[in-house]
Amino acid sequence: DPSPQGSLLYLDALGAAFPRALARRGTALLHWSPGCPRAPAGWPLPSLYCTPAAAGVLPSRAAALRVQLLFALRQRALHVLEAGLAAELHDALVTLRTEWPRLAQELELGRLSPQPGLPDGVRDQLQALLTPGVARAAELRAECARGFEGIVLRLWPRLEVVVVRTMYGAERLYCDSLRQADCQGLPFYCPFYQAAGALLGVNLWPAEPAPRFVLCPDWAFCEFLPCLASKEPRTLLLDELWEGREYGLVVTAQPGEYRCCTGEVLKVTGFHKQCPVVEPVRRESQTLSVRGESIPEEQFCQSLCRTLTMWPGARLIDYVCVESSLLGDSSGPCAPHYEVFMELQGLRDLSEGQRYKLDHCLQEDFPIYKSFRFKGSIGPLRLHLVRPRTFTRLREALGSPVPMPRVLREEQLLQLIQGAVIS
16 A cells, blocks of 8 residues: 555645645545455545445455446546556446446436345445436436547546556556547556555656656665676665666565565666656566567567557457466477467457468567577467457456456466457
């Protein structure tokens, strides 16, 4: 959870950039925290929120986000829409697209329908907070019937900003999708940088589109490993960093805790009152490598998006990669390779030629990969399409609100995604 100092810095920056953002009950929260409630970003001012805390701790992620969405829809005068992860906002708005007639009926009657993952006792508790909203239900029906481009600003016309606690790395895909469609015309603000369960930095520039974070020296003990060092590097401290360079992050969150190499790489973009200002660059744990070729998460995504431009009508909803070593005997007698599972909109199938284009783009973008492919040391990439909502179920199966992995390492998650393949 954010420290008091971190949350107060967030509230100060938010209020300075968006003066009406601190209005009473003007913030709706979309965040699943099963088992125990996690404090929202602005927890020192609980009067900001119109979302009941009980909605976030439901055992089912889908039920939690749906109930939180319903309470957000009740409040037309929202100024801030806050989500723990960009994927949570994305999935809540997918629910709006698919279930708006039922949501409108619940708004109109002021009644929560029974649903999986919503225990009767909690439903009764939440039900007591609802009242019929006939006019608001009519507005919801009218706006959804017009389509969903720009739907967020049409449903909440006073909305000033979307706050997402994690919108870098894997979450950037969802942010880009939201900006282009449902959240057109709204700025996104990512207030915190967290790693290894510790709050490390705060973003003091809400109006800037790309998040950057001031690393605060007394929140955790941080060390930094220089990237591309010519010899075995020693760890550096905050006052030894250079602007423009990249560093691997090592964290000791609390005195007496284990020292943790987070796998996160940060770039120093400047300094604020002698404290380094950084932007996250990549997660080393999400690097693809079957022969030591090391294709970073961000660069793989760029190659994938370039491939999409060669598939007319296709829009990427989500994807995940698997190294063939996790597949075991099911991958057959072949050289090590990647398998990519994708959810697409606009295409129901791909020809072999279309599927090969991703492998071809990777060869163009990564000469080492091309060399291994030429020698036969790495086999051709295999591409699979999965049915709609597969990745929503995958995020539920993760069991906690963590950023989406782009490289699966667990057999249980692999089996879930393999069971959803349609092509």
